[in-house]
Amino acid sequence: MTSMVGAAVIRKEDPNLLTGRGTYVDNLRLPGMLHMAFVRSAEAHARIRGIEVGAAAALPRVHGVFTARDLPELPPIPTVVPGLERPSLARDRVRFVGEPVAVVVAEDRYVAADAVARVTVDYEPLPPVPDLETALAEGAPLLFPEHGSNVYAEIPPAGDAEAALAAAPRRARLRLVNQRCAPAPMEPFGVVADWGPKTLTVWASCQSAHFVRGQLSKLLAVPYGGIRVIAPDVGGGFGAKQSWYPEYVVAAVLSRRLGRPIKATETRSENLVAMTHGRAQVQEVEVGFDDSGRILALRVMVTQDAGAYPGDAVGLPMLTMIMSAGCYRIPTVVTGCRAVGTTTTPVGAYRGAGRPEAAYLIERVIDLVSDETGVDPIEVRRRNFLPADAFPHTTHLGFVYDSGDYGKALRRLLEMIDYEGLRREQAARREDPTRPLMGIGFSTFVEMGGVGPSAMMEGLGMLGGWESARARVNPDGTVTLAVGTSPHGQGHETAFAQIAADALSLPLDRIEVVHGDTEVVQEGIGTFGSRSIAVGGEAVRRASLRAREKATRVAAHLLEAAPEDVELEDGRFFVRGSPDRGIGWEEVANKAYRPTQLGDLEPGIEVAAFYEPGLTTCPSGAHCCVVGVDRETGRVTIERYVGVDDCGTVINPLTARGQVMGGVAQGIAQALYEEVSYGESGQPLTSTLAEYLVPSAAEMPRFELEHVETPTPANSLGAKGLGESGATAAPQAVVNAVIDALSHLGVRELQMPLTPERVWRAIQAAANGGVA
Amino acid sequence: MRIELTVNGRHEAAEVEPRLLLVHLLRERLGLTGTNVGCDSTSCGACTVLLDGQSVKSCTVLAVQADGAEVTTIEGLSGAGGGLHPLQAAFQRHHALQCGYCTPGMVMAAVSLLAEHPHPTEEEVRRGLEGNLCRCTGYQGIVDAILEVARTTGGAER
Ligand code: FES
Ligand code: FES
Numbered sequence: 001m002t003s004m005v006g007a008a009v010i011r012k013e014d015p016n017l018l019t020g021r022g023t024y025v026d027n028l029r030l031p032g033m034l035h036m037a038f039v040r041s042a043e044a045h046a047r048i049r050g051i052e053v054g055a056a057a058a059l060p061r062v063h064g065v066f067t068a069r070d071l072p073e074l075p076p077i078p079t080v081v082p083g084l085e086r087p088s089l090a091r092d093r094v095r096f097v098g099e100p101v102a103v104v105v106a107e108d109r110y111v112a113a114d115a116v117a118r119v120t121v122d123y124e125p126l127p128p129v130p131d132l133e134t135a136l137a138e139g140a141p142l143l144f145p146e147h148g149s150n151v152y153a154e155i156p157p158a159g160d161a162e163a164a165l166a167a168a169p170r171r172a173r174l175r176l177v178n179q180r181c182a183p184a185p186m187e188p189f190g191v192v193a194d195w196g197p198k199t200l201t202v203w204a205s206c207q208s209a210h211f212v213r214g215q216l217s218k219l220l221a222v223p224y225g226g227i228r229v230i231a232p233d234v235g236g237g238f239g240a241k242q243s244w245y246p247e248y249v250v251a252a253v254l255s256r257r258l259g260r261p262i263k264a265t266e267t268r269s270e271n272l273v274a275m276t277h278g279r280a281q282v283q284e285v286e287v288g289f290d291d292s293g294r295i296l297a298l299r300v301m302v303t304q305d306a307g308a309y310p311g312d313a314v315g316l317p318m319l320t321m322i323m324s325a326g327c328y329r330i331p332t333v334v335t336g337c338r339a340v341g342t343t344t345t346p347v348g349a350y351r352g353a354g355r356p357e358a359a360y361l362i363e364r365v366i367d368l369v370s371d372e373t374g375v376d377p378i379e380v381r382r383r384n385f386l387p388a389d390a391f392p393h394t395t396h397l398g399f400v401y402d403s404g405d406y407g408k409a410l411r412r413l414l415e416m417i418d419y420e421g422l423r424r425e426q427a428a429r430r431e432d433p434t435r436p437l438m439g440i441g442f443s444t445f446v447e448m449g450g451v452g453p454s455a456m457m458e459g460l461g462m463l464g465g466w467e468s469a470r471a472r473v474n475p476d477g478t479v480t481l482a483v484g485t486s487p488h489g490q491g492h493e494t495a496f497a498q499i500a501a502d503a504l505s506l507p508l509d510r511i512e513v514v515h516g517d518t519e520v521v522q523e524g525i526g527t528f529g530s531r532s533i534a535v536g537g538e539a540v541r542r543a544s545l546r547a548r549e550k551a552t553r554v555a556a557h558l559l560e561a562a563p564e565d566v567e568l569e570d571g572r573f574f575v576r577g578s579p580d581r582g583i584g585w586e587e588v589a590n591k592a593y594r595p596t597q598l599g600d601l602e603p604g605i606e607v608a609a610f611y612e613p614g615l616t617t618c619p620s621g622a623h624c625c626v627v628g629v630d631r632e633t634g635r636v637t638i639e640r641y642v643g644v645d646d647c648g649t650v651i652n653p654l655t656a657r658g659q660v661m662g663g664v665a666q667g668i669a670q671a672l673y674e675e676v677s678y679g680e681s682g683q684p685l686t687s688t689l690a691e692y693l694v695p696s697a698a699e700m701p702r703f704e705l706e707h708v709e710t711p712t713p714a715n716s717l718g719a720k721g722l723g724e725s726g727a728t729a730a731p732q733a734v735v736n737a738v739i740d741a742l743s744h745l746g747v748r749e750l751q752m753p754l755t756p757e758r759v760w761r762a763i764q765a766a767a768n769g770g771v772a
Numbered sequence: 773m774r775i776e777l778t779v780n781g782r783h784e785a786a787e788v789e790p791r792l793l794l795v796h797l798l799r800e801r802l803g804l805t806g807t808n809v810g811c812d813s814t815s816c817g818a819c820t821v822l823l824d825g826q827s828v829k830s831c832t833v834l835a836v837q838a839d840g841a842e843v844t845t846i847e848g849l850s851g852a853g854g855g856l857h858p859l860q861a862a863f864q865r866h867h868a869l870q871c872g873y874c875t876p877g878m879v880m881a882a883v884s885l886l887a888e889h890p891h892p893t894e895e896e897v898r899r900g901l902e903g904n905l906c907r908c909t910g911y912q913g914i915v916d917a918i919l920e921v922a923r924t925t926g927g928a929e930r
Contacts, residue, residue, distance in 0.1 A: 014864040017872030018856060020806015020846035024873065027805035108800070110791065186810045186818060186873040186907045235808070235873030236907050268811035489871030489908050658867045658909060665910035689815035689905070697898040697911035726910075 004498040004508060005717070008654040011494045012513075016233075023232035025190040025205045030261040033192070034063055036254060037112035038246075039102040039119045040270065041094035044130065044343040044682020045141070046123035048092055051102055056118040061107040063258060065115060068101075074253055075219040077244055079310055080461060081152050084144055086309040086346070088246040094123070095143050095308035096344050097684055098273030100246050105254055105262065128682030129343045132282060132305050136340060143308060143341040150341045152310035155318065157301065157336030158397075161286070164297035164332035168288025171297075172368055177751045178357045180280040180305065180676040181669075182272055182692055183350045185488075187235020189275055190265030193251035200252055201228045205235065207242040208486045208526020213518045214463060219249055224518075231516035234488035238666070239349030241488065242528045243276040243312055272687045277676050278350020280305035281317065281357050287365050288332075293375035295384050300324045300361065302337040305347060312348035314339045315460050319354025319448070322399045326362035327406045327446040327620060328384040333396040343682045349528065351666055351727040355447040363443050363732035371743060377736070378419065381410065381444050392615075401446065401618045402720075405710045409622040409644040410444055412708055416642050417624050430744060436628035436637070439741025443623045443733035449647065449721030450617035450714060451529025466612040467531065468524045469539035471500065471547040473605035475593045477586035479504060479511045481543070484524015485536035486516045490723060491655040492532060496540045498651055499717065503544035504551075505568045506585060522608055530721030533651055534617050538715040542609035550605045551585070554592045557599050558583055617712045617720035621645040623664070625733040629741045634760030636672055636738055638701040643729060647722035648711045656722060661703050663726020669695050670727075671734035675753050742766065775839040779804070780848025788835045795819045795830035797838070798845060806846040806876045810905070817904030820877035820884075821845045827884030829903070846876035849883065858925055859883060862917035870908035878904050882918045891922055 016022060039051075053065040068074065068089040076085040090101045102119055106112040127141035134140060135150040143150060165171050192203040200222060206212050206229075213229040216222065234241065247264040255262045266274060281304050288297035302320050306313035317337035325333045352359075366384070370377040386393055388405040395401065419440075426438045451457070452465025468484035481500055485492055497511040504511075514520055525531075548568065555573035556563040565576050574582030595603045623643040627636050643660060650656045673693040677685045686692040711718025731752060738754050739747055745766035750758060776785045779802060786801055798804045798821070809831055810818035819831040822844040849857045856864070859882050869875040878901070885892065885900040892900065897918050898911070906914065 010864050011867065013872070014869060015856065017869055017875055018846075018860040018863055018879065019850055020804070020876050022806070022808075022872050022876075024805075024808065026809070027799075029800075029803075109796075110789070184907060186816065186871065186905065187808070188810075234871065236871040238907070268813065268816070491870070654867045658870055658913065661910035661912055662870060662908045666907075688813040689811045690813040694816075694905050694907065696903070696905060697901040697915060700898075700911045702894075703910065703912055 004501040005649070005651050007498065007652065009494055009498060009508065009652055011491050011655065012497065013491060013493050024187055024235055025192055025203050025232060026265045028192050028203055030192065030194060033261040033263055034105050034107065034258065035109045035112045036103055036105045036251060036262050036264045037109070037116050038100035039104065039116050039121065041090065041097055041099040041101050043094055043123045043125060044097050044128040045126040046094050047126060048090060048094065048101060049122040049124050052120045053102060056104055056115040059111065059115050059118065061111045062115045063105040065102060065104045065119060066254070071253055075249055077246060078215070078461065080314050081310040084147060084152060084310050088249050097682060098270070098345060099308065103250055103254065105258060130678040130680060130682040131342060132303055132340055135342050143343065152306055152339045152341050153314045154338040155336055157334045159334045161297050161299035161332055161334035165286055165288040165299060168296040169290045170372065171286060171288045172372055174285040174364060174368060174749065176283040176285060176361055176364060178279045178281040178283065178360055179752050180277050181350060181674050182277055182676050183238040183240035183275065184272070184692065184694055185236030185238055185241065188266035188268055188271035189241060189245060189247065191247045191251050192261060192263045193255045194261035195252055195255040199226055199228055202248065202252065203230045203232055204248065205241060206231050206486070207237045207488060207528055209516045209518050210484060210524045211462070211526050212248065215244060216248060216252065220252060228519045231486045237488040238351045239278065239353055239528060240275050242526065243348040268689055269687050272692055273345055273684050276312065276348030277307065277345050278347065279357060280347045281320065283361050285361055285365060287369065289369050291373055293369050293373045293380040293383050295328060295330050295369060297332040298325060298330050298365070300335045304337060304339040305342055305344070306339040307342060307344045307346035309346050310339060310341065311346050313346065316354040320358045322395065322397050323355050323358035323447065324362060325395060326359060327386055327404065327444055328362065329386050329390065344678055351663060352447065352724040355724065356728040356731060359443065359445040359447065359728045360732045363445065363736065367736045367739065368748065371748060377442055381442065382407065400615060402615045402712045402714050403710050404446065404618055404620050404646065406444055406620060408708050408710065409620065409646050412706060413622040413624055413642060413644045416704060416706065422626060433631070436630050437741040439627045439629065439737040439739070441625045441733045441735065441737025441740055443729050443736065445729045446618050446620040447724060447728045448616050449530035449619045450534025450613055451531040452535050452613040452616065454612055456616070462525065464525060466525060466610055467535040467539045468522050468608060468610045469536065469543040470522050470606065470608040471543040473547055473551060473589045473592065475590050477510065477589040479506060481511060481513045481540060482521040483513060483515045483536055483540060484521060485527045485532040487527055487532065490527065490532060490659065495533060495651045495655060496537065499537050499540045500544040503541050504548050505571050530619065530723040533719045534715055534721040535611060535613050537651065537717055537719055539609050539611040541717060542611055543607055546607040546609060547605050550607060551588050551592065554598065554601060555583055555588045557601055558588065558591055613714055615714040617648065617714050619645070619647045619720040619722050619725050621725060621729055623729040623733045625737040627734065627737040627741060629738060629759060631763070634756040634763060636754055636759060638668065640704065641701045642704040644706050644708055645722055645725050646708050646710050647725065648709055648720040649718035650707050650709065651719060656707065657705055659723050660705055660726040663724060664703060664730045665700055667727045667730025668700065668734055671731040671752050672754050673699070773836055775836055777838050777840060778842045780844060790834065790836055792835040793831055794833040794835050794838050797835040798830060804845050804847050808873055808876060810873065815905065817881055818874055818877040820880040820904065822880060822884060827881050846879060849879065858921050859917065862921045866913040866917040866920065868909060868913035868917045874904060874906040878906060878914055886918065886922055894919060
């Protein structure tokens with residue numbers, strides 16, 4: 001049988017989704033179900049003097065209006081900084097616009113909205129802290145006065161780079177802003193909670209049903225057996241649906257109080273202020289280098305805007321620190337970070353979570369060094385690359401890069417783009433004022449995939465960094481795989497079936513994958529950090545091989561041979577050397593459940609595997625973006641986008657491409673269009689999709705994508721994962737290209753998003769002899 | 773108010789509040805949850821359906837405005853046999869969906885786009901989809917699926 005791993009198989013998931021049979025949370029209707037909606041803070045920072053709910057509660061078809069005081073059983077949202085907990089409903093103080101202050105329950109969403117509009121909250125305004133500058137200023141208003149500072153967490157630099165920077169022949173500084181973005185999955189967040197006498201059942205648009213059950217168990221003090229969490233079809237997550245939201249416990253507690261199932265689904269305007277934002281970093285960078293473009297020292301100080309509460313954002317700048325040196329050998333690297341509170345939506349993981357910020361930083365540094373030395377940006381990269389024989393490579397913070405060959409991806413990229421031809425065209429267009437300027441930008445990036453091992457994940461409050469799979473061979477010879485990962489668009493049902501098909505020598509259509517239901521699936525960890533294939537896929541392979549082993553013993557018994565003499569090929573077990581003495585999978589599977597024919601063998605074929613990875617993986621790649629810049633308007637057009645990714649072994653080229661394209665699209669969106677912004681009073685200015693500009697097909701280029709494969713030693717598949725690679729690769733490819741287009745004018749730095757206005761201003765400033 | 777309309781070929785009658793949106797009539801009263809809601813500013817197109825053959829965002833149409841009209845949703849596209857419409861099949865072949873949340877709206881928008889422009893250029897397809905957002909795919913699979921159907925059928929479907 002030809003290998004299924006590596007085949008461009010179309011997805012098993014698609015027919016349901018294409019015909020409108022998706023099972024998204026908001027599609028669920030249970031008998032007696034009520035709708036809940038939050039009254040959300042209209043103030044960025046205020047004390048709550050009182051909440052008047054009478055008018056709302058008096059409306060017909062309203063079942064209740066509750067404030068924090070009415071629900072003393074509500075637990076707070078967990079935090080990594082003890083003492084700075086976020087209440088699930090604000091009690092005395094609000095810290096961002098959109099923070100829930102009360103909740104209404106009504107017969108339908110229209111009535112719930114009517115009731116929300118009738119709740120009045122008496123606020124005593126406090127000074128807003130809309131940005132890092134305000135938060136860190138002397139005498140700044142404090143979000144948690146008892147904490148004494150808006151700095152929620154801090155890791156001072158370990159060591160001093162000053163000597164190495166001073167010793168370098170040249171040095172330069174950069175201040176980079178990785179702007180706040182909204183993950184904006186097309187399906188907003190939602191839950192349905194149904195707390196009956198026996199079980200609390202929660203359907204959630206989340207990235208890990210098991211994580212949600214674990215948290216609910218801890219927060220509500222209910223044993224695991226009393227909680228079932230189901231992640232049905234989930235309409236995208238991008239990291240943000242791994243965060244914890246108040247709906248989980250509020251809907252559960254209200255369901256218990258009212259004895260009815262409760263649905264809570266966000267509107268988009270709620271989503272854009274309530275779902276965690278991503279990025280939101282400022283980086284102060286200093287680099288020492290020589291005239292040949294060799295980088296000798298790097299100092300990075302990351303300031304992370306955590307938003308109002310210290311949640312997932314505290315870990316993000318640590319990931320940025322770890323990946324700061326990118327794919328380069330830099331003798332001295334010193335990094336530090338702090339996470340700072342502002343009166344804005346809390347920040348959490350967004351596709352890449354800290355690593356795109358690192359890749360942006362180091363790739364901007366490389367181009368700065370190129371600009372300063374006049375050495376071609378390709379050559380600067382080559383001169384500093386970790387060589388292919390440098391792996392495993394231990395970074396300045398002790399993190400290990402598993403494997404890589406950065407030169408290989410770059411060589412393939414250069415073959416694809418005709419670099420010299422592009423440079424000639426660029427020169428010609430500079431001379432021709434009737435044509436837009438042209439720029440060529442590169443990004444040779446490395447990130448983290450296969451996120452684990454457990455030591456790292458436990459530090460982030462997770463149960464572990466392992467993953468699980470259970471293979472059940474049914475009596476008809478089909479296989480049901482239960483996996484602990486929890487997909488939301490990635491296509492696990494197809495990719496995991498491919499892995500199992502090879503391990504079991506079965507056709508793809510005999511294998512079903514189930515996930516996202518704690519009652520059906522053994523304990524699992526979930527889907528984030530590009531871990532599903534690299535960690536979950538390995539668990540699938542191991543479980544499948546164990547099922548195969550058991551089936552081989554059954555076949556051996558039936559064939560009256562020793563198990564070690566039985567082989568499996570094309571779905572048929574046979575005795576080595578006599579292929580005619582064989583028996584098909586179906587028969588083996590069936591007999592496995594008939595003890596009368598099994599001799600001493602235990603009946604059944606059902607085995608689990610829990611896989612703990614020894615290493616995180618490091619997917620990498622080389623991308624190039626070619627842009628046109630309109631001289632009059634500053635408008636940037638992407639003329640070409642070419643990428644070569646190295647995620648090790650590719651399981652399914654079709655879905656792998658899809659992952660890269662989707663990630664690159666989000667990276668381009670960050671570079672050119674998207675930014676969550678706040679007014680001076682802390683009011684969000686981007687709380688609808690009319691203001692927060694998610695690009696459409698008209699703004700996206702055609703992508704030219706390929707892969708090279710440097711397998712990882714971290715798992716037997718050799719797969720590194722690539723869900724976050726595109727988003728990690730793209731922003732700096734675009735920004736480097738635009739700066740390259742304007743470099744002859746003296747432009748050295750531009751901050752994302754590169755709106756026409758910003759680019760135009762840079763061109764004007766350069767023309768007027770100023771620095772952009 | 774009482775309204776009558778035809779949805780996917782079936783006659784339906786309903787008593788509705790004047791403010792009820794068509795999308796909520798479809799999803800919550802008629803149980804047709806294939807049509808999704810992704811925004812509240814007419815920006816995302818997840819809710820796209822055909823109203824008398826024209827694509828509309830059903831979150832901006834009141835149910836009462838659809839009185840007497842003919843509505844086609846994603847559930848009504850593939851016909852009784854349950855097979856995939858050529859556009860649905862092309863979406864699968866070209867991996868034009870990941871999470872699938874934008875997909876019903878995207879497919880309905882594509883049906884209407886091809887009805888109006890049976891032979892679109894890539895540029896026309898991209899501009900024609902401007903009102904439909906997808907956060908997962910980067911759009912290339914979607915564009916290629918539509919172009920392929922246009923090439924192989926002359927856009928004649930429906
Ligand atoms: S839900 Fe109708 S346009 Fe977004
Ligand atoms: S497939 Fe997820 S939004 Fe389009």
